[in-house]
Amino acid sequence: MLKVGLTGGIAAGKSLVARTLVECGASLIDADALAREVVEPGTGGLAAVVDAFGPQVLAADGTLDRPALAAIVFGSEEKRNSLNSIIHPLVRARAAELAAEVPEDGILVQDIPLLVETGQAGNFDFVLVVEAPVEERLARMVRDRGMDPAAAQARIDAQATAAERAAVADTVLENTGTPDELVEAVRELWNSRLVPLNQERLRAAGG
Numbered sequence: 401m402l403k404v405g406l407t408g409g410i411a412a413g414k415s416l417v418a419r420t421l422v423e424c425g426a427s428l429i430d431a432d433a434l435a436r437e438v439v440e441p442g443t444g445g446l447a448a449v450v451d452a453f454g455p456q457v458l459a460a461d462g463t464l465d466r467p468a469l470a471a472i473v474f475g476s477e478e479k480r481n482s483l484n485s486i487i488h489p490l491v492r493a494r495a496a497e498l499a500a501e502v503p504e505d506g507i508l509v510q511d512i513p514l515l516v517e518t519g520q521a522g523n524f525d526f527v528l529v530v531e532a533p534v535e536e537r538l539a540r541m542v543r544d545r546g547m548d549p550a551a552a553q554a555r556i557d558a559q560a561t562a563a564e565r566a567a568v569a570d571t572v573l574e575n576t577g578t579p580d581e582l583v584e585a586v587r588e589l590w591n592s593r594l595v596p597l598n599q600e601r602l603r604a605a606g607g
Contacts, residue, residue, distance in 0.1 A: 401427075401499075401502050401503065401504060401505070401506045401507060401508045401598075402506070402507045402508065402525050402526070402594065402597055402598040402601055403499075403508050403510070403523065403524045403525045403526075404421075404426070404507060404508065404509045404510070404524060404525065404526045404527075404528060404594065405510055405512060405515050405520065405521060405523065405524035405526070405527045405528065406418060406421070406509050406510065406511045406512065406515075406528050406530070407511075407512055407513060407514075407515035407516060407527070407528075407529055407530075407565060408513075408529050408530030408531055408532075408565065409530075409531065409532070409534075409537055409556060409559055409560075409562065409565070410513065410537065410541065410555050410556060410559060411532070411537040411538075411540040411541045411544075411545075412530045412531055412532040412537055412575055413530050413532055413573075413575035413579075413582055414511055414513070414530050415511075416575075416579060416582055416583065416586075417528070417530050417573065417582065417586050418430065418509060418511045420582075420583050420586040420587065421507075421509050421586060421590065422509075424586070424587060424590040425507065425590075426506075426507045426508065426509045426590075426594075427502045427503075427506050427507070427508045427509065428508075428509050428510075428511065429495050429498050429499065429508065429509070429510045429511070430511045431491055431495065431510065431511055431512040431513065431514075432511070432513060434490075434491045434494045434495060435487055435491050437494065438487065438490040438491060438494060439464050439487070440463075441462045441463055444490075445486065445487065445490050446464060448486045449464065449469070449483070449486055449487075452482055452483070452486060453469060453472055453473075453479070453482075453483075456468055457469045457472070469483070470551075474551070474554045474555060474558055475554060477558075480558060484514070484518070488514075488518055495510060505598070505602055507594055507595075507598050509528075510524070513559070514559070514560075515527070515568075516560040516564055516565050516568055517559065517560050521568035525597065525601070526570045526571075526593070526594065526597060527568050527569050527570050527571075528569065528570065528571050528573065528589070529565045529566060529568075529569040529571070529572045529573070530572075530573050530575055531562055531565070531566075531572055531573070531574055531575065532574070532575040532576065533576065534556060536576075537552075537556065538552050538553065538556070541555070570593075571589060571593065573585055573586070573589070
């Protein structure tokens with residue numbers, strides 16, 4: 401299948417882009433959803449996180465206390481790297497299982513927030529980056545997610561810069577307008593770039 405890596409800064413608009421690509425016909429693997437799945441109660445992933453960071457990252461019902469974990473790791477690069485070393489291999493393994501189920505003639509989109517940070521750009525035929533101004537992203541995180549401004553800024557600072565993402569991108573979608581404008585830009589990209597790329601790939605595979 402044609403493999404598309406979708407990434408962008410937190411609160412840049414990746415979720416809307418991903419939903420629109422699915423509406424266009426893509427298959428989607430959401431790394432954030434998989435990151436939650438691999439640390440569900442009873443999994444080896446959750447056990448490894450508790451071993452690394454202590455029982456304080458468990459909620460009373462035995463699930464992962466994400467705010468408690470975030471408070472520990474997002475102020476420390478060392479601890480963040482430790483967490484990533486547990487989660488990322490599990491997510492990649494699960495993503496590979498799901499990718500194997502996608503039809504050979506399909507277009508697979510993998511929504512990976514840390515695609516650049518984890519050096520995965522080379523795994524894709526096409527890298528799509530969604531960007532928005534930092535001040536707008538901060539406002540969304542505070543308004544829509546109820547985050548403290550300092551915590552929101554820490555999340556942004558922990559990610560790659562816009563320039564680093566642009567360096568690996570085949571296309572950068574600037575989410576500076578309305579949601580409808582972003583949707584229209586995604587549909588145009590699907591029709592003008594992704595479908596032709598997939599058709600070219602299929603022709604080449606057919607000899």
